Amino acid sequence: MKPALNTPDWVLAALQERRQQDLMRSTITLDSPQVPHPQIHSQNYTAFCSNDYLGLANHPKLIKAMNDTAQAYGVGGGSSHLVCGHLAPHQALEEALADWLGYERVMLFSTGYMANLGVISALADKNRPVVQDKLNHASLIDGALLAQAPLRRYLHGNVTSAQKLLSKYSTAGLLITDGVFSMDGDIAPLADLSQLANQHDWMFMVDDAHGLGCLGENGRGCLSLAGLDAASLPILVGTFGKSFGTAGAFVATSHDYAEYLTQFARPYVYTTAMSPAIAGATLASLQLVQSVEGQERRERLARHIAYFRKRVQTLPVTLMPSNTAIQPIVVGDSKAAIKISERLKDLGIWCTAIRPPTVPVGSARLRITLSAAHSDEDLVLLCDSLERVLTANFLNEKR
Numbered sequence: 001m002k003p004a005l006n007t008p009d010w011v012l013a014a015l016q017e018r019r020q021q022d023l024m025r026s027t028i029t030l031d032s033p034q035v036p037h038p039q040i041h042s043q044n045y046t047a048f049c050s051n052d053y054l055g056l057a058n059h060p061k062l063i064k065a066m067n068d069t070a071q072a073y074g075v076g077g078g079s080s081h082l083v084c085g086h087l088a089p090h091q092a093l094e095e096a097l098a099d100w101l102g103y104e105r106v107m108l109f110s111t112g113y114m115a116n117l118g119v120i121s122a123l124a125d126k127n128r129p130v131v132q133d134k135l136n137h138a139s140l141i142d143g144a145l146l147a148q149a150p151l152r153r154y155l156h157g158n159v160t161s162a163q164k165l166l167s168k169y170s171t172a173g174l175l176i177t178d179g180v181f182s183m184d185g186d187i188a189p190l191a192d193l194s195q196l197a198n199q200h201d202w203m204f205m206v207d208d209a210h211g212l213g214c215l216g217e218n219g220r221g222c223l224s225l226a227g228l229d230a231a232s233l234p235i236l237v238g239t240f241g242k243s244f245g246t247a248g249a250f251v252a253t254s255h256d257y258a259e260y261l262t263q264f265a266r267p268y269v270y271t272t273a274m275s276p277a278i279a280g281a282t283l284a285s286l287q288l289v290q291s292v293e294g295q296e297r298r299e300r301l302a303r304h305i306a307y308f309r310k311r312v313q314t315l316p317v318t319l320m321p322s323n324t325a326i327q328p329i330v331v332g333d334s335k336a337a338i339k340i341s342e343r344l345k346d347l348g349i350w351c352t353a354i355r356p357p358t359v360p361v362g363s364a365r366l367r368i369t370l371s372a373a374h375s376d377e378d379l380v381l382l383c384d385s386l387e388r389v390l391t392a393n394f395l396n397e398k399r
């Protein structure tokens with residue numbers, strides 16, 4: 001028997017409030033790998049909400065690389081990178097990433113959330129402010145909070161608004177943006193932001209969690225799309241949990257910044273290194289991303305995106321200005337978003353509704369994500385189902 005706990009009233013009240021606002025969240029269990037047709041609650045669905053954009057999370061080459069690396073180096077890192085947890089597979093992955101992206105140094109982090117906390121808390125402080133896009137990922141906001149730095153957020157994607165905020169500060173700080181915005185799928189005006197940071201002598205940081213692997217030449221993400229390099233974008237964060245199909249993250253930067261972060265980024269210093277087996281799998285993933293197969297996967301994804309947008313154009317919803325794998329349909333009301341998600345479930349489509357506070361109040365949505373692992377038939381099923389559900393929903397509203 002597990003002992004019963006007395007839960008404080010305020011905990012129960014907070015839960016009740018979330019429930020009443022249709023904002024309660026809970027985990028669901030997949031009884032299968034992360035594939036386009038996962039098994040959930042003993043039923044098969046076609047899923048359109050994972051971030052496994054290239055379909056690598058269950059790729060045989062990654063599984064083999066993970067097995068092989070575990071055979072050679074074990075499973076656990078055993079300590080932080082700085083004590084004795086930095087193994088050969090970590091080093092090999094860092095060097096391969098640095099070569100791929102054209103940076104002097106790459107440092108691995110256990111997760112993207114921690115990479116952002118680590119970099120921002122080390123580079124910003126009470127006298128070095130943070131200015132960032134209003135729709136940046138939560139971890140970028142939390143990094144600024146951890147740094148106890150003055151924080152201002154500019155209008156989404158708006159360089160003029162960013163410039164106004166930068167001008168308000170007398171000391172230089174850190175300008176940060178997502179590359180691809182995680183809930184909207186659009187891309188930040190990176191070239192202009194880089195120039196702005198440069199003009200004001202601010203540091204410039206981009207989190208390209210959703211662009212790396214999927215976009216640009218060789219999958220080098222927004223960096224490549226915007227024609228930037230290590231000089232114009234000195235701090236680039238990427239994650240492995242999305243296109244790479246594994247877990248963990250990295251920052252690509254200069255030798256000096258890397259030395260500095262190694263001393264002062266607490267979420268780097270005071271945590272166990274990622275599993276060497278994950279590093280081995282991620283290196284295999286990087287090789288795939290750079291290969292002809294990677295290119296083919298990016299092309300298949302692009303075809304799915306084009307097909308989806310063409311079909312949804314005719315439906316009574318507004319598409320977001322996104323050409324990436326993230327294709328949200330904003331519903332607005334949380335309850336309505338849940339309802340549409342449930343209707344889709346009845347038709348065999350799994351797409352979890354995304355609600356505040358993940359997205360701004362009043363912009364609950366179906367965050368539909370497409371993957372190279374989806375087949376053409378999967379896309380047809382998705383669009384046919386959306387057509388049925390959204391048209392019915394639209395008619396109900398009119399009545």
Ligand SMILES: *Cc1c(COP(=O)(O)O)cnc(C)c1O
Pocket residue numbers: 110111112113114116137139178182207208209210239240241247248249
């Ligand atoms: C997912 C995500 C992260 C967090 O990465 P994890 O490795 O999942 O912790 C950070 N930034 C952005 C933009 C993301 O989408």
